[in-house]
Every structure is written in C-alpha cells, then in structure tokens.
Amino acid sequence: MSDHKTMTLTLIVWRQKGPSDPGKFETYAAKNITEHHSFLEMLDCVNEDMILEGKEPIVFDHDCREGICGMCSQVVNGLPHGGQDRTTVCQLHMRKFKDGDTIYIEPWRARAFPIIKDLVVDRAALDTIIQAGGYTSCHTGGVPDANSILIPKPIAEEATDAAECIGCGACVAGCPNGAAMLFTGAKVSQLAILPQGKAEAAARVTAMTTAMTECGFGNCTNHYECQASCPKGINVKFIARMNREFLKAQFA
Amino acid sequence: MQLLSSSIGRKILMAVTGQVMILFALVHLIGNTTIFGWLHGGINAYAEHLHALPPLVWAFRLFMLAAVSIHIWFGIQLTLENSGGRPKQYAVKSTQKVTFASENMIWSGLLILAFIVYHLLHFTMKLIPGTALVTDAEGTVNVLTMVVSSFQNVFVCAIYAGAMVALFLHLTHGIQSSSQTIGCSNDRTLPVIVRAGTLVALAFLVGYITIPLSIFAGFLKG
Numbered sequence: 519m520s521d522h523k524t525m526t527l528t529l530i531v532w533r534q535k536g537p538s539d540p541g542k543f544e545t546y547a548a549k550n551i552t553e554h555h556s557f558l559e560m561l562d563c564v565n566e567d568m569i570l571e572g573k574e575p576i577v578f579d580h581d582c583r584e585g586i587c588g589m590c591s592q593v594v595n596g597l598p599h600g601g602q603d604r605t606t607v608c609q610l611h612m613r614k615f616k617d618g619d620t621i622y623i624e625p626w627r628a629r630a631f632p633i634i635k636d637l638v639v640d641r642a643a644l645d646t647i648i649q650a651g652g653y654t655s656c657h658t659g660g661v662p663d664a665n666s667i668l669i670p671k672p673i674a675e676e677a678t679d680a681a682e683c684i685g686c687g688a689c690v691a692g693c694p695n696g697a698a699m700l701f702t703g704a705k706v707s708q709l710a711i712l713p714q715g716k717a718e719a720a721a722r723v724t725a726m727t728t729a730m731t732e733c734g735f736g737n738c739t740n741h742y743e744c745q746a747s748c749p750k751g752i753n754v755k756f757i758a759r760m761n762r763e764f765l766k767a768q769f770a
Numbered sequence: 771m772q773l774l775s776s777s778i779g780r781k782i783l784m785a786v787t788g789q790v791m792i793l794f795a796l797v798h799l800i801g802n803t804t805i806f807g808w809l810h811g812g813i814n815a816y817a818e819h820l821h822a823l824p825p826l827v828w829a830f831r832l833f834m835l836a837a838v839s840i841h842i843w844f845g846i847q848l849t850l851e852n853s854g855g856r857p858k859q860y861a862v863k864s865t866q867k868v869t870f871a872s873e874n875m876i877w878s879g880l881l882i883l884a885f886i887v888y889h890l891l892h893f894t895m896k897l898i899p900g901t902a903l904v905t906d907a908e909g910t911v912n913v914l915t916m917v918v919s920s921f922q923n924v925f926v927c928a929i930y931a932g933a934m935v936a937l938f939l940h941l942t943h944g945i946q947s948s949s950q951t952i953g954c955s956n957d958r959t960l961p962v963i964v965r966a967g968t969l970v971a972l973a974f975l976v977g978y979i980t981i982p983l984s985i986f987a988g989f990l991k992g
C-alpha cells in the first residue's frame with residue numbers, strides 16, 4: 519500500500535443557481551484528498567463536507583465514471599476535461615495535482631450549450647444534430663445478414679475510429695468559436711465510410727450540418743483545439759471528410 | 771443554395787477564393803522579380819507586356835475583384851457569427867493548438883485589405899503624393915523609376931514590409947486551413963501541409979520584402 523499522504527487544494531468553482539442567474543466563482547478548500555481520488559471523487563468529498571455544513575453542494579454531470587458515457591463535462595484550469603491526453607474528467611486523477619494547488623473549475627462554455635446549474639450545461643443541441651440524420655434508415659437485415667456485406671478491415675477500423683466519439687461536447691467547449699465540427703464530422707463519417715451509410719450520405723451531411731448551424735454552433739476556423747480537447751482523440755481528418763461529403767452533396 | 775448559406779459552404783467559398791489569391795500572389799511575385807533584370811527590358815518591359823491587351827487586363831481585374839470581395843464578405847460575416855460562439859471566456863485562458871496567426875485572421879486580413887487599397891493607389895493609379903512619375907515620349911510612366919524612388923523612402927518601405935508580415939501570418943494559417951476546408955487533408959497529409967504552408971508563407975515574405983529592402987539598401991538602382 520502506498521502511504522496515506524493527503525493534499526489540500528483550493529478550488530475556484532463556477533456557481534450558478536439557474537439558467538438566468540449571472541453566476542459567480544466561489545472558493546472552497548478540498549481537504550484530505552489522496553492521489554488515488556479521481557477528480558469527481560475529490561468533488562464528492564467537497565460536496566459531502568458542504569452538505570454537513572448545510573450548504574448547497576456543487577452540481578455537476580456524471581454517470582459511468584469510466585470514460586465511456588460522455589456525461590462528465592468540466593473545464594479544469596481552462597482545458598476541457600483537464601487537458602490530460604485522451605482522458606475524460608472522470609478518469610483524471612488527483613495524482614496529476616499537488617498539495618496546495620489552486621484549481622479553476624468551470625462549465626462548458628458555448629452559445630449552443632446554455633448553463634442549467636453550476637457545472638451542468640444543456641447539451642441537447644448535440645442530440646438535435648443526431649436526430650437530423652445521424653442514422654441509417656436502409657434495411658440491413660437480421661443478425662446473420664449483417665455479415666453478408668463484406669467490409670475490408672481498414673475501412674471498418676476507420677469507421678470505428680470515428681464511432682469512438684462519446685458525445686461529451688468537449689470539442690465544442692475547447693473551440694474558441696463554439697463549433698461542433700469534430701462531433702458532427704465524427705458522426706457523419708462513421709456512417710459515410712461504410713456501405714450501409716453511403717446510400718443516404720448526401721442527405722445526411724446536409725441535414726446534420728444545417729442542424730448544427732441552427733443550434734447556434736459557431737463556424738470552424740481550423741484551430742484544431744477540438745482534437746486536443748477530445749478525450750477519445752477523434753482526429754480532425756473526419757472534419758475534412760465531412761467537408762468532402764458536403765461538397766459531394768452539392769453535386770448529388 | 772447551400773454554398774452561400776451554410777457554414778461549410780461559405781467556408782469553402784472563402785477557401786477557394788483565398789487559394790485563387792495565393793496563385794495571384796505567386797504570379798505577381800514572379801513578375802516583380804523582373805526588376806532584378808532577368809527579363810530583357812526589366813520591369814518596364816514586363817509592365818508593358820502585362821498591359822498589352824486592355825480587355826484582358828480588365829477581365830482579370832474584375833475576376834480578382836470578385837474573388838477578393840467574396841473572401842472579405844464571408845470572412846467578416848463568419849467572424850461576426852463566431853464572436854458570440856463562446857459567450858463567456860474561461861477564467862483561465864489556456865489553449866493547446868490555437869496560434870497567434872489562427873486567432874487573428876480577421877486582423878491580418880483587414881491589414882492586407884488596407885494595404886491592397888494603398889498599393890493600388892500607389893503603383894496602379896499612381897495617386898500617392900511624392901511618387902516619381904517620369905514619362906517617355908508616348909506618355910508611358912517609367913515603372914522602374916517609380917518603384918525605385920518610392921522605396922528610397924523609409925516610411926514607404928515600412929508600410930510594405932509591415933503588410934508582408936501580415937500576409938505571412940495570414941498564410942501560415944490560411945494555407946493549411948483552406949486545404950482542410952475543401953477536404954484535401956487527412957491525418958497523414960495535414961502535418962505536411964501545415965509545414966509546407968509555413969514555408970510558402972515564408973517564401974512570399976522573403977521574396978516580396980527583398981525588393982523594397984534591396985532598393986532601400988542601395989543594391990538596386992533606377
């Protein structure tokens with residue numbers, strides 16, 4: 519067993535009572551934190567103390583806590599998910615910090631993601647993009663039939679790379695323009711790469727990118743901040759692919 | 771029309787018009803180097819050949835005007851739309867990929883626009899006071915004298931040099947960004963395009979700036 523050295527950290531957390539509250543930063547002490555705590559467990563400790571003191575705990579989104587659901591969403595010291603390569607904030611551990619550190623915790627900030635409370639934002643806009651065309655409606659048959667369409671391994675891998683997106687919205691939060699091109703690019707590509715998705719590719723890219731703009735996401739200026747922010751390492755090549763799909767759709 | 775209204779469509783128009791301007795800048799640079807005398811008759815002969823067919827000159831000018839206008843129109847429009855994309859900035863400003871050039875495209879672009887206006891007034895319309903205009907018997911202005919005398923002035927040199935730095939910044943981001951927007955990059959090619967784009971931008975900077983500087987330093991005489 520490792521030793522039980524603990525740390526004390528200063529948290530500067532965005533608190534906002536509701537969508538129309540202007541909100542402000544509050545400072546808290548996180549005490550008795552070990553390096554084995556995950557970032558969210560550290561917040562749990564702070565919240566437990568606050569509940570005992572009769573204060574309103576910090577509200578944040580989370581679900582799986584194992585980096586697969588895409589619910590956790592915090593900007594830690596200016597970086598979505600804390601900036602550790604390919605890591606969601608629930609998988610960020612306190613060993614990345616040291617005793618006495620000051621940590622800023624903020625919600626995703628983007629025009630298309632209104633704040634609901636504290637660190638929780640409304641990411642329904644991402645669902646709107648999916649609803650606009652992020653599916654196939656062609657008949658793919660029963661389970662045994664699925665293998666009747668042979669897909670070469672590299673193509674299957676490429677589609678799976680795009681499908682790794684967990685829809686967390688960190689790409690939007692990291693983008694200075696609040697654009698959702700990495701998310702939409704991944705969702706357009708995962709289908710456009712495969713034969714089953716090609717049939718509706720043109721209609722899909724048009725509908726999804728239109729929904730993207732209507733939801734209030736900004737225009738991509740190719741900073742590539744999204745790829746750096748993405749906990750799944752989704753590559754900006756899928757944005758280029760979506761741009762190609764868009765161009766093709768113009769002539770379809 | 772999706773091209774004129776959608777986010778990606780308008781960006782594609784900006785990318786293509788930007789690339790047209792880069793091609794123009796390349797041809798323009800090659801033409802400028804005639805001042806070093808590799809073409810028989812130097813820059814005066816080049817200027818004469820260039821304007822030999824007025825209808826063609828005007829067709830080309832209108833084409834460039836259209837490209838520039840589209841680029842500026844959508845550039846300003848998309849930038850304004852983006853200005854509220856993140857309604858409140860983070861308390862800790864920390865970025866991983868954003869560069870000075872990528873963040874300031876609108877400002878480098880507007881500087882280049884201001885320079886193009888000045889440059890047209892200067893050498894095309896010849897309206898900037900203090901420009902030496904020596905004409906021959908047929909009334910043709912001696913381009914070499916005009917250029918050389920202009921760049922003996924330190925302020926004129928500084929304006930041109932400053933504008934070329936703005937162009938350099940604009941292109942370091944613009945070349946890779948435009949190829950990504952038209953879908954011409956993937957994970958293998960993008961890093962190469964980024965580096966190649968910076969090299970091309972540097973080549974433009976050095977190429978363009980050499981002329982005023984060598985005149986100012988006295989290496990190139992009228």
Ligand code: SF4
Nearest residue numbers: 683684686687689748
């Ligand atoms: S692309 Fe990455 S950052 Fe964006 S929503 Fe998907 S997983 Fe999250």
Ligand code: FES
Nearest residue numbers: 583587588590608
């Ligand atoms: S809580 Fe599910 S990915 Fe973080």
